[in-house]
Amino acid sequence: MPTRKQIVALASGFTAFISLYSLVAMADDKRAPAPKFDTKSTQGIFFPSVSDAIQGDRPSLESLRQTKTTSVAVTPGATASGDSSGGDGPWDKLITATSIEDEVKRMKLHYDSVVTTPGPFKSGGYEDARLDLMVLSSLFAITSEYKGDIRWKEESAAARDLLARTAFNCNAGTTQVFNEAKTRKDDLQDLISGGGLRGRKAEEGNDWSSIADRAPLMNYIETLNDQLREASASKELVDNEPGDVRRPAEVLAAMARILIQEGMDDADDEDYRKYSQAMMNAALEVKRGVEVKDYDMVSRGVGGIMQSCDDCHGEYR
Numbered sequence: 001m002p003t004r005k006q007i008v009a010l011a012s013g014f015t016a017f018i019s020l021y022s023l024v025a026m027a028d029d030k031r032a033p034a035p036k037f038d039t040k041s042t043q044g045i046f047f048p049s050v051s052d053a054i055q056g057d058r059p060s061l062e063s064l065r066q067t068k069t070t071s072v073a074v075t076p077g078a079t080a081s082g083d084s085s086g087g088d089g090p091w092d093k094l095i096t097a098t099s100i101e102d103e104v105k106r107m108k109l110h111y112d113s114v115v116t117t118p119g120p121f122k123s124g125g126y127e128d129a130r131l132d133l134m135v136l137s138s139l140f141a142i143t144s145e146y147k148g149d150i151r152w153k154e155e156s157a158a159a160r161d162l163l164a165r166t167a168f169n170c171n172a173g174t175t176q177v178f179n180e181a182k183t184r185k186d187d188l189q190d191l192i193s194g195g196g197l198r199g200r201k202a203e204e205g206n207d208w209s210s211i212a213d214r215a216p217l218m219n220y221i222e223t224l225n226d227q228l229r230e231a232s233a234s235k236e237l238v239d240n241e242p243g244d245v246r247r248p249a250e251v252l253a254a255m256a257r258i259l260i261q262e263g264m265d266d267a268d269d270e271d272y273r274k275y276s277q278a279m280m281n282a283a284l285e286v287k288r289g290v291e292v293k294d295y296d297m298v299s300r301g302v303g304g305i306m307q308s309c310d311d312c313h314g315e316y317r
């Protein structure tokens with residue numbers, strides 16, 4: 001039979017246990033609830049897991065040591081550069097499928113942040129929406145003519161037409177325009193997440209006069225220039241994040257070609273075509289510089305892009 005001293009010790013221990021349990025329970029009550037994420041909003045943008053993002057066999061150390069990079073100079077006046085897209089079309093030679101897909105996703109995320117509620121949209125958000133839609137429409141127009149493997153190809157023409165129509169309607173922040181822009185937001189989510197566009201029909205061929213307008217594209221080009229300058233400010237930056245340089249350079253090359261497509265303003269002007277061609281060639285030099293890891297080539301290309309823009313603005317502004 002336990003002594004009085006043992007009984008007191010057991011009671012004290014039990015009391016301490018109850019006190020500790022109460023403190024833990026109180027701490028649990030004060031904890032914030034676990035965050036909940038909507039997987040639908042990021043479906044098609046991020047891979048479900050790292051293993052899904054990796055394609056092919058893992059390279060061995062020996063195979064990496066044996067890999068050799070061949071430097072290829074950009075010929076002045078050339079309009080194309082080698083690429084790994086697998087296609088031989090004119091767009092394939094300017095921009096890779098990866099850069100198109102990444103830019104579509106990037107613009108889509110920005111568009112989501114613009115088309116939220118009627119108030120901000122009416123206060124100027126409709127102008128940002130117009131630019132985003134016009135860029136997306138142009139990227140899907142390129143996709144529709146892309147020869148290599150690329151996502152959304154089968155529905156790219158339908159996406160082009162839908163987004164272009166709403167882009168040209170975004171000249172005011174009315175409730176009607178907001179509702180249309182919000183519908184396009186849902187369409188983009190369905191397309192990128194793999195749901196498609198529910199069998200929408202599209203016009204044949206790219207009519208650039210109804211796809212893009214030069215003024216918004218010029219604003220977009222300035223944004224790409226800013227991104228490129230920042231990403232290529234040093235050799236270390238280019239070596240660490242080559243994709244941050246290659247993507248805007250390739251998109252710039254594609255935009256330069258769009259500017260001189262039939263139906264675009266001044267597309268038949270010889271001097272204007274010369275400036276656009278110069279920007280395209282300089283962007284391709286950046287692209288090639290990234291491929292062969294030549295920072296001097298990257299720098300020359302970035303400088304060439306800025307020079308072509310300054311020359312063009314000096315004559316046409």
